[in-house]
Amino acid sequence: MRRYATVILDADxxxxxxxxxxxxxxxxGADVQRAVETLTARAMNGELxxxxxxxxxxxxxxxxxxxxxxxxxxxxxxxAPGAGDAIAALRAAGIVMHVVSGGLRPALLAMTRDLxxxxxxxxxxxxxxxxxxxxxxxxxxxxxTQLGKLELVRSLAVPRxxxxxGDGATDLAMAPAVDAFAAYIGFVxxxxxVAGASVVLDSFAALVAHALSA
Numbered sequence: 001m002r003r004y005a006t007v008i009l010d011a012d013x014x015x016x017x018x019x020x021x022x023x024x025x026x027x028x029g030a031d032v033q034r035a036v037e038t039l040t041a042r043a044m045n046g047e048l049x050x051x052x053x054x055x056x057x058x059x060x061x062x063x064x065x066x067x068x069x070x071x072x073x074x075x076x077x078x079x080a081p082g083a084g085d086a087i088a089a090l091r092a093a094g095i096v097m098h099v100v101s102g103g104l105r106p107a108l109l110a111m112t113r114d115l116x117x118x119x120x121x122x123x124x125x126x127x128x129x130x131x132x133x134x135x136x137x138x139x140x141x142x143x144x145t146q147l148g149k150l151e152l153v154r155s156l157a158v159p160r161x162x163x164x165x166g167d168g169a170t171d172l173a174m175a176p177a178v179d180a181f182a183a184y185i186g187f188v189x190x191x192x193x194v195a196g197a198s199v200v201l202d203s204f205a206a207l208v209a210h211a212l213s214a
Contacts, residue, residue, distance in 0.1 A: 002093045004211050005159035008174065010166030010184070011101035011108055011124070013044075015115070016078040017187045020071055020103040024063045027070075032060055043146070044168035046192055050102065054144040055137070058127070062134040063104075068127070071107040076114060080186055086204035087115045093212055096158055097121060102143050102170060104135070123152055146170060153177040163211060165201065172196045182210070 025036035142148030
């Protein structure tokens with residue numbers, strides 16, 4: 001018997017063991033990587049608001065379409081052990097699956113398609129190419145802000161009860177809009193996120209066991 005009707009998953013450091021923006025920064029050299037990773041960590045730990053760092057990170061990186069294609073491949077290679085089987089089991093049990101991410105949607109779609117999540121259930125950031133063929137801005141979306149996932153989840157017409165799963169402060173922000181929030185620690189453990197969670201999961205097998213127990 002299923003405990004939830006909907007499960008909402010974060011992508012970076014939850015479905016896959018990378019942070020996409022940080023991964024892109026590594027292609028620009030050690031100095032850029034260090035600066036961007038520091039900003040990402042501070043946002044995910046709740047020390048800085050995401051809106052204070054998102055645009056700055058993109059501008060510093062200046063990712064190209066080829067970079068985003070490479071990131072897409074990296075996401076597929078970094079999928080959490082058992083994630084595919086877990087998502088298949090949850091969907092087979094009638095659970096609606098959504099992905100809500102502050103990552104770049106074009107880079108995520110190959111992975112989420114492989115995992116059987118419909119494109120219309122993948123909510124992420126759409127980057128915009130500038131005149132120099134670099135992604136330095138994005139289409140307006142709440143997902144580039146600290147409380148953006150809360151806003152987006154509140155807008156979803158999904159069956160309840162709802163479980164949200166993620167690793168960062170922006171994921172924990174979803175808690176008021178769902179019936180339970182699970183801190184995923186399979187890749188990284190953030191103490192503030194764990195403290196605010198109603199459930200702690202260290203694997204996708206644990207997610208299935210929790211979601212399908214009555």
